Amino acid sequence: MNIENAKSQMRKGMLEYCVLLLLKHRPSYASDIILKLKDAELLVVEGTLYPLLTRLKNDGLLSYQWQESTQGPPRKYYALSLEGERFLEGLDAAWSELSNTINYLKNLRPEFHL
């Protein structure tokens, strides 16, 4: 049970980065993002996305447009704003740092003290 908790915590931290990465490619809407995340093997409950997208929009990182759709009610298409793109670059740098740290720690060999 504890490893699941740890994984879930890690995923929660990464979710924002993943969503921004997805939206960098092209604008998309909530349920499509879920499917793409599923392709990327990150499983999230649909409902967690809506608060996240709204917060990112309120922080100015995303903007949205309403688009009519043939299959149902109109959808919000989210896209990265200029600020969002800069934020994403910052996240890329942060991810590299983290990745380096983890790799360093994993490859650490025990030192023998006499």
Place this chain on the structure above:
Amino acid sequence: MKKNININLCGRLFQIDEDACDMLQHYIDSLRSAFGRQEGGDEIVDDIEARIAELFDELKNNGNDAITIEHVKSVITRIGRPEELTGEDTGSQKDWQQKAEETFNDVRSKLNQASNKMAGRRLYRNPNDKMVAGVLSGLAAYTDIDVTFWRLGAVLLTFCYGTGILLYIVLAIILPEAKTPEDQLRMEGREVNPQNLADAVIDDRQPQRQPSNALREILSFLLKIAFGFFVVFAIFVGIIIGITFLTALIALVSALFFLPMGSTLPFSLEAMGLAAAYEQAPATLILFTVALFVLLLVPLYAIIHMVLSLSKKVQPMSTGQRIAWVVIWIIALCCIVPAGITVSYYHDEQRKEEYNQKHIYQRDFTDTWEQKLLQHGEI
């Protein structure tokens, strides 16, 4: 057949069953109250409503004319329960003081609730957490006492001459199972209204996992082993007793009804030492036979009925029927003891008489060993 109503979700019309609509309404309401404290919370719930409308549209396009409660359940599972969704994105930490206050109020209201709850509760067998038949689980739900304690108590009671097992079997027969969500609510003493019904269904998704600690794990494991032993032992004992009683029953019945009186064929009354009993206290002998018959056949009937009801061939027995059969069985049990004692008394008498007849000239020379056997009707 269910009532169907029209709803307007994000400007689109859907036809939905009444119970499904209640569940959906409750879900959306709890979302609103959960996100109400956040900034932009309303917008979030609006987005979710739009998503629900999308999903309903999909259902309609796939040929479903009406939204059923099953559809709503799967939508709720897909989108997530309110507790899962909030706290994902709130950065604010609650005040310690606020938390303390809330805990205090919680405890107070829980105490009130508890005393009110006990009033309207009913005892069922709980199918959600059963090891055998859910009897102890049902008791746990009824009394709010952890089920592990009940299981421990049952095991200890069983060491007292098997009282635990006997009580458990009796309760398992008498108590009905809490099949519908309404039953589950009544078992826990909660009021049966659409809100709680929706809760019960949503909670069903997650089987209640209690926080496990080492003690509970060990106890569970030991219980499982003990249980395994009991099952094997009980089956073994049951088979032996069953065969013995069955043989006795067959012998008695055939002796009473099929063989002529006074004959000396191997299983006649005479040969079994029961002729005296038949002469002196025929009613008691017959009572003994009937009680034995009931003792054997009622459980057999119950088992057959249970198997058939599981495969839906017949309706499961009502509580009244179950109680009636249990009572009849207990009466038979109470009759067989004095009847058996009386019959065995006459049996001993007969044997003594036979022995005397056989050794009428040797009576004065019987040694102490033979005298003892004589007293006990062995010869």
